[in-house]
Amino acid sequence: MAALVLFGGGGDLAMRMLLPSLYFLEHDGLLPDDLKIIGAARSDESRDEYLAKVRAAVEGKAEADDAWSDAAWGRLAGRLDYLAVDATDPESLKPLKDRVGDGPTTSFLAVSPSLYGRIVTALKAAGLAGEHDRVVLEKPVGRDLETFREIDDAVAHAFSENQVFRIDHYLGKETVQNLIALRFGNTVFEPLWNNLSIDHVQITVGETVGVGDRWPYYDEYGALRDMLQNHMLQLLCLVAMEPPADLDPDSVRNEKVKVLRSLRPITPDEAERVTVRGQYVGGVVEGEPVSGYDEERGQDSDTETFVAIRADIDNWRWAGVPFFMRTGKRLPEKRTEIVIQFKPVPHSIFDHGDRGALAANRMVIELQPEEDISLSVMNKRPGLEQRMQLQPIRMSLSWGQNDRDARPPRRRIAYERLLLDALAGDSTLFVRRDEAEQAWKWVDEVSDAWSEGKVRPQTYAAGTWGPEAATALLASTGREWNTGHG
Ligand SMILES: NC(=O)C1=CN([C@@H]2O[C@H](COP(=O)(O)OP(=O)(O)OC[C@H]3O[C@@H](n4cnc5c(N)ncnc54)[C@H](OP(=O)(O)O)[C@@H]3O)[C@@H](O)[C@H]2O)C=CC1
Ligand SMILES: O=C1O[C@H](COP(=O)(O)O)[C@@H](O)[C@H](O)[C@H]1O
Numbered sequence: 001m002a003a004l005v006l007f008g009g010g011g012d013l014a015m016r017m018l019l020p021s022l023y024f025l026e027h028d029g030l031l032p033d034d035l036k037i038i039g040a041a042r043s044d045e046s047r048d049e050y051l052a053k054v055r056a057a058v059e060g061k062a063e064a065d066d067a068w069s070d071a072a073w074g075r076l077a078g079r080l081d082y083l084a085v086d087a088t089d090p091e092s093l094k095p096l097k098d099r100v101g102d103g104p105t106t107s108f109l110a111v112s113p114s115l116y117g118r119i120v121t122a123l124k125a126a127g128l129a130g131e132h133d134r135v136v137l138e139k140p141v142g143r144d145l146e147t148f149r150e151i152d153d154a155v156a157h158a159f160s161e162n163q164v165f166r167i168d169h170y171l172g173k174e175t176v177q178n179l180i181a182l183r184f185g186n187t188v189f190e191p192l193w194n195n196l197s198i199d200h201v202q203i204t205v206g207e208t209v210g211v212g213d214r215w216p217y218y219d220e221y222g223a224l225r226d227m228l229q230n231h232m233l234q235l236l237c238l239v240a241m242e243p244p245a246d247l248d249p250d251s252v253r254n255e256k257v258k259v260l261r262s263l264r265p266i267t268p269d270e271a272e273r274v275t276v277r278g279q280y281v282g283g284v285v286e287g288e289p290v291s292g293y294d295e296e297r298g299q300d301s302d303t304e305t306f307v308a309i310r311a312d313i314d315n316w317r318w319a320g321v322p323f324f325m326r327t328g329k330r331l332p333e334k335r336t337e338i339v340i341q342f343k344p345v346p347h348s349i350f351d352h353g354d355r356g357a358l359a360a361n362r363m364v365i366e367l368q369p370e371e372d373i374s375l376s377v378m379n380k381r382p383g384l385e386q387r388m389q390l391q392p393i394r395m396s397l398s399w400g401q402n403d404r405d406a407r408p409p410r411r412r413i414a415y416e417r418l419l420l421d422a423l424a425g426d427s428t429l430f431v432r433r434d435e436a437e438q439a440w441k442w443v444d445e446v447s448d449a450w451s452e453g454k455v456r457p458q459t460y461a462a463g464t465w466g467p468e469a470a471t472a473l474l475a476s477t478g479r480e481w482n483t484g485h486g
Contacts, residue, residue, distance in 0.1 A: 001034045001035075001036055001101055001103040002032060002034060002035050002036070002103045002104050002105070002106070002423070003035070003036040003037070003038060003099075003100035003101070003103060003104075003105045003106070004022075004035060004036070004037045004038070004105075004106045004108065004419075004423065005037075005038045005040050005096065005100065005105060005106070005107045005108065005128075006018055006019075006037065006038070006039050006040065006108050006110055007040050007041070007085075007087045007107060007108065007109050007110060007111050007119065008040075008041055008109065008110035008111035009038070009039025009040055009041050009050070009082065009110070010039060010041045010043055010045075010050070010053065011041070011110055011111070013110045013138065014039065014110045015053070015054070015057040016057070017169075017413060017415045018108065018110060018415055018419070019039075019054050019057055019058055020057065020058050020061045020062070020413060021412075021413045021415040021416040021419055022037060022076060022419065023058040023061075023062055023072065023073070023076050024062070024065075024067060024410075024412065024413065024416055025416055025419065025420060026072050026075050026076040026079075027062070027067050027069060027072040030420060031079075031423075032423065034103075035079060035423070036079055036081065036099075036100065037076075037079050037080050037081070038080075038081045038082065038083055038096070038099060038100065039054070039080070039081070039082045039083075040082070040083050040084075040085045040087065040096060041084070041085070042084060042085070042086050043084060044084045045082060045084065046082070047080075047081055047082045049082075050080070050082035051077055051080060051082075054077075054080065055073065055077070058073070058076075059073075065410055067410065081099065083095060083096050083099060087109075087111065087115065087119045087122060087123075088115055088118040088119055088122050089122060090122045090125035090126045093122055093123065093125075093126035093128060094126060096126070096128070097126050097127050097128055100128070103132075104130075104132035104133055104134070105128055105130075105133045105134075106133070106134045106135075106136060106422055106423060107119075107123055107128060107133070107134070107135045107136070108135075108136040108138075108419075108422075109135065109136065109137050109138060110138055112217075113137075113138070113139075113140055113141055113142070113151065116137060116141065116151050116154070116155065117150065117151050117154035117155075118154075120135060120154050120155050120157075120158040120159065121154055121157070121158060123135065123158060124157070124158035124159075129158040129159055129163075131160075131163075133159070133163065134159070134163045134164070134165060134422060134425065135155065135158070135159050135163060135164055135165065136165040136166075136167060136422050137155070137164065137165070137166050137167065138167050139166070139167060139168055139230045140221060140225055140226065140229065140230065141166060141436060142440065143220065143221065143225060144225075144440055144443075144444050144447070145437060145440040145441055145444050148436060148437065148440050149437070152433055152436075156433075161432070161433060162425075162427065164433075165418075165421075165422045165427055165430045166430050166431040166432075166433075166436060167418055167430065167431075168230050168231060168234050168430075168431050169231075169414040169415060169418065170230075170231040170234055170235065170367075170414065171234055171414075171418070171429040171430070171431075172413075172414030172415060172416070172417040172418040172429060173367055173371075173414045174371055174411070174412065174417075175365060175366065175367045175371045175372075175373070176234075176235065176238060176367065177417075177429075178371075178373065179238050179239070179338070179365055179373075180238060180247075180252075182365075182373060182397075183238075183243075184243055184244075190243070192342070193317075194317045194318070194321075195317065195318055195319055195320050195321045197342055197343055198321050198340060198341065198342055198343065199321070199341045199342060199343045199344075199360065199479075200321055200322045200323070200324060200341050200477075200479060201236075201239055201240075201321065201322075201323045201324070201338065201339065201340055201341070202323075202324045202325075202326075202337075202338070202339040202341065202481060202482055203232055203235050203236060203239075203323065203324070203325045203326075203337075203338050203339075204325075204326050204327070204335060204336065204337050204339075204481070204482070205227055205231065205232060205326075205327040205336045206326075206327070206328065206331035206332070206333050206334060206335040206336070206465070207327075207328065207329050207330075207331060207334055208285050208286055208330065208331060208332070208333065208334050209329060209330070209334075210280065210285075210290060210291070210293070210296060210305075210329050210330050210462070211293060211296055211297075211305060211329055212296060215293075215296055215297045218303065218305075219297060219301055219303045220303075221303075222303040222304045222305070222307075223277075223304050223305055223306055223307040223327055223328060223329070224277075224304060224307050224443060224446060224447060224450075225443065225447075227307075227327045228307055228309065228325060228327060228443065229439050229440060229443040230431075230439065232325045232327060233260065233439045233442070233443075234256075234431070235338055236259070236311065236323055236325065237255075237256035237259045237260065237435075238256070239323075239338060239340070240259045240313055240317070240318055240323070241255035241256055241258070241259050242255050242258065242317070243255075247428060248428070249426065249427040249428040249430075249432075250432075252428055253428075253431075253432045253435055256435055257432070257434050257435050257438055258315075259313060259315075260435060260438035260439055260442065261438055262313045262314050262315045262318075263311055263312070263313060263314075263438075263442045264311070264312040264313070264314050265442070265445050266309075266442075266445050266446050266449060267445075267449065268448070268449040268452050268454060270449070271446060271449035271450065271454060271455050272454050272455055274309060274310040274311075274473070275307070275308070275309050275310075275446060275449070275450070275455055276306075276307065276308040276309075276326075276455075276458070276466070276467060276469040276470045276473055277304035277306065277307055277450065277455055277456065277457040277458065278304060278305065278306030278307070278308075278328060278457055278458050278459070278460045278466045278467040278469075278470065279292075279293050279294075279301075279303065279304055279305050279306065279457040279458075279459055279460070280292055280293050280305050280306070280328070280329060280330040280459070280460055280461070280462045281293075281294075281459045281460070281461055281462065282295070282461070282462060283330070283461035283462030283463040283464065284462065284463045285330055285331075285332070285462050285463045286463075290330060290462045290463075291462075292459075292462065293305050293329075293330075302456070302457060303457070304457045305328055305329045305330065305457075306326070306327070306328030306329070306331075306457075306460060306466040306467065306470070307325075307326065307327060307328070308324070308325065308326035308466060308469075308470040308473050309324070309325050309326075309446070310322050310323070310324050310473060311323040311324075311325060322477065324473065324474055324479075324481075326465075326466060326470055326481070328460075328465075328466050330462035330463065331463075331464070331465055331466065332463050332464065332465060333369075334368055334369055335366075335368060335369065336366070336367040336368040337364055337365060337366045337367065337368075337482070338364075338365040338367075339362060339363070339364050339365075339482045340362065340363040340364075340365070341360065341362050341479070342360050342361040342362065342363070343360060344358060344360040345358055345360075350388060350390055357390070358378055358390065359376060359378065359392040361375065361376060361377055361378075362375070362376045362482070363375045363376075364376075364482065371411065372396055372397065372398060373396075373397040374394050374395060374396045374397065375394070375395045375397075376392045376393065376394050376395075377392070377393060377395060378390045378391070378392055378393075379391055379392070379393045417429065418430070465481070
């Protein structure tokens with residue numbers, strides 16, 4: 001019998017994401033029949049108490065999606081168990097080893113990354129790192145390249161690379177996978193996907209939430225390490241990578257590593273020109289007054305809650321095409337999008353040759369709040385005017401839907417895909433060691449440059465799109481951030 005052990009099974013990630021995901025998979029009949037699921041944390045609680053907490057966490061989400069079913073809950077509850085363990089202590093793990101039996105065990109570490117090294121060592125000592133077992137690690141693994149390597153060396157001592165699943169939940173998002181389908185399942189886009197046709201790329205991950213109670217973690221990491229090192233660089237890789245030979249995990253990850261290796265290093269002198277750090281002060285978000293980061297933190301801090309960066313990829317395909325990335329907390333909207341800005345027409349035959357009257361084509365790959373891929377193209381405005389009038393129109397690919405009247409499929413939690421893949425041993429959507437190393441290497445150069453003190457966080461009012469300098473980052477190159485929706 002196979003087992004999934006959720007270390008940190010009572011924590012925020014487990015309750016908000018992992019257990020609801022498992023419920024939805026159960027509801028849809030996608031979990032392996034013989035799978036046991038065990039929540040494991042230090043708190044001393046009974047199975048019944050744990051089940052009650054899980055049910056409370058799952059039921060509201062399932063009802064909101066019209067997917068609550070007593071039968072599905074009954075099946076999930078039948079598999080669920082709870083065991084109080086200190087995962088860093090092999091002795092404490094012995095009863096767990098007895099509980100999971102001899103089948104393959106997947107250990108999901110939903111605990112502080114500072115415990116990963118000790119936990120994997122304890123798993124090995126307790127016999128939970130056999131050749132058929134797997135370990136799933138949440139991001140961030142480490143705080144820089146050096147600490148990543150320290151942790152990962154401990155992981156490599158217990159598990160071989162094909163047993164290690166480093167999660168980046170953005171890779172489980174439907175639109176991110178659809179980006180792969182769009183690029184490599186069609187012939188029309190690929191010939192244009194290079195510096196001959198593309199002017200620049202923008203990646204925005206805007207959040208309305210503040211840091212709140214998470215500041216003990218966040219203050220040590222900041223936006224650069226919390227979001228850019230992982231989620232945003234993964235998105236950049238998927239946009240920029242060469243076509244892999246197939247969808248084999250290593251084929252895809254080899255291509256992503258090549259992109260990361262081609263990122264131009266950001267020197268301390270360059271950092272001032274191509275990076276922006278921000279920190280929110282009090283303001284208004286979605287109509288509500290909110291406090292600044294320092295007030296939440298209770299004292300002054302230099303941690304950035306916003307970052308904007310221009311990245312350049314030094315290879316044939318992307319030479320001269322800047323990739324602008326920005327992410328921040330307490331921005332006006334929760335919006336995640338990738339904008340592919342095509343070049344303008346070389347010469348306009350409309351409007352007496354005024355090229356500016358023609359909006360250059362733009363593809364917007366929207367991940368949140370809606371999932372969509374759209375392309376803006378110029379179109380004739382209907383009418384009998386003598387001089388042809390053009391207007392931009394937005395062609396939406398409204399993914400997955402040929403029948404416009406059909407109800408769209410339920411929007412899955414990214415962890416549903418990733419949990420299924422980890423259980424099946426498919427690591428395509430997980431981050432390989434060398435990928436994480438390259439990403440840390442690039443990010444370390446940025447943070448080293450920052451620690452020389454030249455780029456300090458500039459304040460921005462909560463509810464705005466970050467410091468003025470983020471606008472200037474594009475404006476200085478004659479470009480601007482996408483403000484519209486599509
Ligand atoms: N929350 C989120 O939205 C996100 C979280 N993550 C990552 O997920 C991981 C977990 O985060 P989060 O859920 O927020 O953290 P929490 O602090 O909410 O939960 C941590 C859990 O770990 C348990 N725990 C702590 N020490 C041990 C131990 N020695 N043995 C067994 N269990 C232990 C705690 O329970 P007890 O005290 O009972 O032991 C608790 O259940 C982190 O790596 C985080 O960076 C990543 C992306 C988003
Ligand atoms: O990993 C993280 O991601 C969330 C944002 O995830 P999303 O799926 O809602 O876009 C972010 O809030 C958090 O700080 C970070 O650790």
